Amino acid sequence: MKRDRYQEDKYEEFQPPETSLRALTLLDEILRARPPQDARLLNYLLLLRHQLEVDEKQFQEAQKALQEYEQVYEKLTSPANRIGVYLGSPADGVAMIAVGDTEYYANIDPKMDASTLKVGTRVRINEAFAVVGDLGYHPQGPIVKVQEVLEDGRLRVASDPQGMSGRLVLRGHDLAEVTIKPGDEVRMEPNLKVALEHFAQREARDxxxxxxxxxxxxxxxxxxxxxxxxxxxxxxxxxxxxxxxxxxxxxxxxxxxxxxxxxxxxxxxxxxxxxxxxxxxxxxxxxxxxxxxxxxxxxxxxxxxxxxxxxxxxxxxxxxxxxxxxxxxxxxxxxxxxxxxxxxxxxxxxxxxxxxxxxxxxxxxxxxxxxxxxxxxxxxxDYIDPAILRPGRIDRKVKVARPDKQASRDILAIYLHPNIPLDPATVREYGSEEAAREALLDGAIEYLWRKHPETEFVQVYLRNGGVETLYWRDMVSGALIKSVVDRAKEFAIRRAIEEPSVEHGIRPDDLKRAIEMEYRENEIFPKSDVMEDWLKLIDYEPEYVASVKPIRPGSGGDDLRRTVI
Ligand SMILES: Nc1ncnc2c1ncn2[C@@H]1O[C@H](COP(=O)(O)OP(=O)(O)OP(=O)(O)O)[C@@H](O)[C@H]1O
Ligand SMILES: [Mg+2]
CATH class of the missing domain: 3.40.50.300 (P-loop containing nucleotide triphosphate hydrolases)
Known part of the structure; x- marks a missing residue:
């Protein structure tokens, strides 16, 4: 009796949890309606209730795990989202997007904050073509040249490297206020609809x-x-x-x-x-x-x-x-x-x-x-396309010929001008600075203009069978004369350094030596025997020339005169 009482009290203290489970509710009903004195039954019923609770918990856990598996399974087996570019929002909850060349009028997932979407940004699109995610700007894309900036801000860009054809593109959100000039470059997003990044023109023009x-x-x-x-x-x-x-x-x-x-x-x-x-x-x-x-x-x-x-x-x-x-x-x-x-x-x-x-x-x-x-x-x-030389384009052809004797003397006089120190002995010999200078000029030009085996430079074989020998004087140029004077100055400077106590200046011999060296070493005379290179130098119409044979200085014999074509 005492024991029963205890059992009864214990149950009365027991408050069954609010549960919707039918089995437990049913059991609680049974517990309430149990025969009052049957302690054993009460124990069994309480045991059963406990077991039911444990089972219920395990069941719930299993169900949760299963749900998680299902979600993972769904994720792994569902198709990938497409990615498009956001072009703007014509109405609330709706977006204009482009995927490649195709454009879509797409719904925006209400869970997304549409206000953060920027023109040019990448968006994730689900199978129903709704925008479901914002992926930010694409980090890569082609760089193109801006040809024109329209008043509404759109850009005309070159769509091929030649810039022959163009396309109009939008500015990305971040470029809305940027000053873009024709000639600048912009980076496009991969759908080529929106310019994302601006590169001011390198000062290539300047x-x-x-x-x-x-x-x-x-x-x-x-x-x-x-x-x-x-x-x-x-x-x-x-x-x-x-x-x-x-x-x-x-x-x-x-x-x-x-x-x-x-x-x-x-x-x-x-x-x-x-x-x-x-x-x-x-x-x-x-x-x-x-x-x-x-x-x-x-x-x-x-x-x-x-x-x-x-x-x-x-x-x-x-x-x-x-x-x-x-x-x-x-x-x-x-x-x-x-x-x-x-x-x-x-x-x-x-x-x-x-x-x-x-x-x-x-x-x-x-x-x-x-x-x-x-x-x-x-x-x-002769290599220039005749279309270039038509009237209205390059109308006038001006020949800048090799200098003749007088012109060569004039050029020499420009570089060997009165401020250049002359050798004191030479000045004494001619009586005055002026006379000495004239004599130097004459001497150098005569030396250069000699028709002598020593000054033979090139043989030109013409198509009509003729052979012509060109001498130093036929290969004279302003650049060469300037270079001759520079060399002569070097000789005088070297002497002045070696013998600082005496006045030094340019001597007739300096010029002659310089001329010889020029023809031996001048870079513009081709070292190779390629006829093309020689044709640039000699003053002949290329079509009349069959071949050109340089006469190497110091060769002294025909065996060393090589034939070129
Ligand atoms: N008629 C000239 N009077 C004075 N200096 C000259 C003359 N011709 C050439 N020069 C000198 O030679 C240098 C080279 O001449 P320039 O560069 O004008 O030759 P170019 O005809 O343009 O030759 P290239 O075909 O190699 O370009 C000149 O900077 C100048 O110092
Ligand atoms: Mg030039």
């Missing part, structure tokens, strides 16, 4: 501009004809535009300076820029700057395929920009035959020359009197 030193026309020896043609064709229309308009005479846009190396093509080009600007400034009575754009043809040629065309376009664009500011611009293309070669000719037959049409288009686009003068130079004008 790279071409060169300072023009002071070169008055008087600093050029000889070349009177060339200089006259240049002044007539370039200077007059610039200084007298009203006359040209009156006579409806189109001023020329460009000239070609051609001739052997070292005879002053580059020098004349720079002198033209310098002198013309001086004249122009005087005439206008205001400050005008000259811009000399020095462009090396071979350098441009060595660029990546397609880059050369882009460069040509940029050069002209830069020139126009400077000209618009009221300046004079000289586009000087050295060794023009390398880039403006006759199409499908020469060494690069497999590459069709696309620079030529590009260049022609730019020339045609130049409005006359736009203050842009184009100057080309070449040692092989």
């Amino acid at each position: 790279y071409y501009f060169e300072e023009v030193p002071e070169i008055p026309w008087s600093a050029i020896g000889g070349q009177e004809d060339a200089i006259r043609v240049i002044r007539d064709t370039i200077e007059l229309p610039l200084l007298h535009p009203e006359l040209f308009r009156k006579f409806e005479k189109q001023p020329i846009k460009g000239i070609l300076l051609y001739g052997p190396p070292g005879c002053g093509k580059t020098l004349i080009g720079k002198a033209t820029a310098y002198n013309l600007t001086q004249e122009y400034r005087r005439q206008l009575g205001r400050d005008v700057r000259e811009y000399f754009m020095y462009i090396s043809g071979p350098k441009i040629l060595n660029m990546w395929l397609g880059e050369s065309e882009r460069m040509v376009r940029e050069i002209f664009a830069a020139a126009r920009e400077k000209a618009r500011e009221g300046n004079l611009v000289f586009i000087f293309i050295d060794e023009a035959e390398s880039i403006l070669r006759v199409r499908n000719s020469g060494r690069f037959t497999h590459i069709s020359n696309t620079v030529v049409p590009q260049f022609c288009a730019e020339m045609d686009g130049l409005v006359s009197l736009e203050n842009v003068v184009v100057m080309l130079t070449s040692n092989r004008p």
Whole structure:
């Protein structure tokens, strides 16, 4: 009895947990309705209740584990999300997205915070094409050149390396306020819809501009004809535009300076820029700057395929920009035959020359009197595509020939000018500094102009069967004469260092020795026997020449005179 009582009390203290489980609820019912004195039954029932609770817990744990497995299984077997680019949100909860070239009007997962999405960002898209995640900007993508910036901010970019065709793209969120200029570069996201990153143009344009030193026309020896043609064709229309308009005479846009190396093509080009600007400034009575754009043809040629065309376009664009500011611009293309070669000719037959049409288009686009003068130079004008030399483009060909005897003397006088110390003994011998200088000049030129076995330099075999020997004097150039004077100065300086107590200056012998060394060592004379290289030097129409045979100095015999072709 006592024991029963205890059992009963114990149960009465027992508060069954709120449970929805039918089995436990049922058991609790049974416990309440149990026969009052049956302690054994009560024990069994309590035991059963405990067991039920344990089972229930285990069951719940198992169910949870199963659910987790199911989730993992689903994740592993569900298809990958597509990735698109977010272009904007036309309405609440909706996004414009692009995947490749296709665009979608997609719902945004309501669980996502749509306000954080940025134009250009990558978004995750599920199978129903709803936006379900934000992946941020893509870190990679092609870099393209900006051709134009539209007023609404969109960018026209080049879609091929030649920049021939373009496409309009949006600015990414982060570029919305950035100042972007044509010529700059931007990085596109991989769908090519949105520009994400901006690269300001490297100062590539300024790279071409060169300072023009002071070169008055008087600093050029000889070349009177060339200089006259240049002044007539370039200077007059610039200084007298009203006359040209009156006579409806189109001023020329460009000239070609051609001739052997070292005879002053580059020098004349720079002198033209310098002198013309001086004249122009005087005439206008205001400050005008000259811009000399020095462009090396071979350098441009060595660029990546397609880059050369882009460069040509940029050069002209830069020139126009400077000209618009009221300046004079000289586009000087050295060794023009390398880039403006006759199409499908020469060494690069497999590459069709696309620079030529590009260049022609730019020339045609130049409005006359736009203050842009184009100057080309070449040692092989026969290689230049005739389309370039058509009227309206490069209308005038100016030969910068090798100096004759008088011109050579003039050039020598420019470099051996009165400030250069002469040898005191020589000065004494001729009575005055002036007379000695004249004598030095005459002596050197006579030495150079000798027709003598010692001065034989090259034999030219003509197609008509003739053979002609060229002497030193036929290979003279301004560069060579300058170099002769430099060598002679070196000899005098060396003597002055060895014997500091005595006055030293240039002697007649210095010049003669220097001339000999020049012809032996001058870099411009090809060391090889490649005819192409010699054709640049000799003043013959290439088509008349069958072969060229250099006569090596000091050979002394026919066996050492090698034949070349
Ligand atoms: N007629 C000249 N009068 C004075 N100096 C000259 C003359 N011709 C050449 N020179 C000197 O030779 C140097 C080289 O000449 P320049 O560079 O003008 O030759 P180029 O005809 O352009 O040769 P290349 O075909 O090799 O480019 C000049 O800087 C100048 O010092
Ligand atoms: Mg040159």
